[in-house]
Amino acid sequence: MSPAQVNKITYNFLNNNYYFATTERVCQFDGFLAAFPEVYFPNYNVKLKSELEIISQLEAKKIEVQEYQENKPVRYNEGSLVQELERLGIGRPSTYNLFGRVLLKRGYAELNEKGQFIPTPLGASVNN
Template sequence: MSPAQVNKITYSFLNNNYYFATSERVCQFDGFLAAFPEVYFPNYNVKLKSELEAFSQLEAKKIEVQEYQENKPVRYNEGSLVQELERLGIGRPSTYNLFGRVLLKRGYAELNERGQFVPTPLGVSVNN
């Protein structure tokens, strides 16, 4: 059987200087999915026909606000840096402790009050 073709369509809206976006997956050609449409389409949120048309007027029926906070990555301390180096297979046991000292000596990082490495502007620029 032929493969299915599913398109992801993204819609964006601008209203009173607020930006909204949504997307939907629409089946262009069902191919092998024609054998079991009742299983695939609901489970993967695929529709047979798009519910929106380009440049159409929309009426808000339901507005759901979701707050999103991005978690900052956890900073390494000397112990967690050694563990990560071991896990990645970087260096040898005799050199693991040198990595942290080199970062501090060359000014790539500083230790904060909790003993965690914090990159300096030099460290950020070297990494980018």
């Protein structure tokens, strides 16, 4: 499939010496995203006002502060990886155990002392 063409637009705001930034992705050509949009960009059809100009003055209609804590991602072990593959409908029962072995064999991940998969730098770079 053809690659998608997505423009990334970054907006920077300065207000009373506070700096704010946000980005939007505008899909110019769907390419492979036509088959899997929610996997790569769950909200890629949501667009900000793309007509903003440099030094535009914006008026805040509502300001809301939310506090949240982000927990580190749960690491998969061999059993939980198989369960997640089943849940997502990836692979077949005869291939589920191969996924973990391939991750280890190709150097994409290592097992820690708890038996959890930890991505290697190679695995992280392939994922990004």
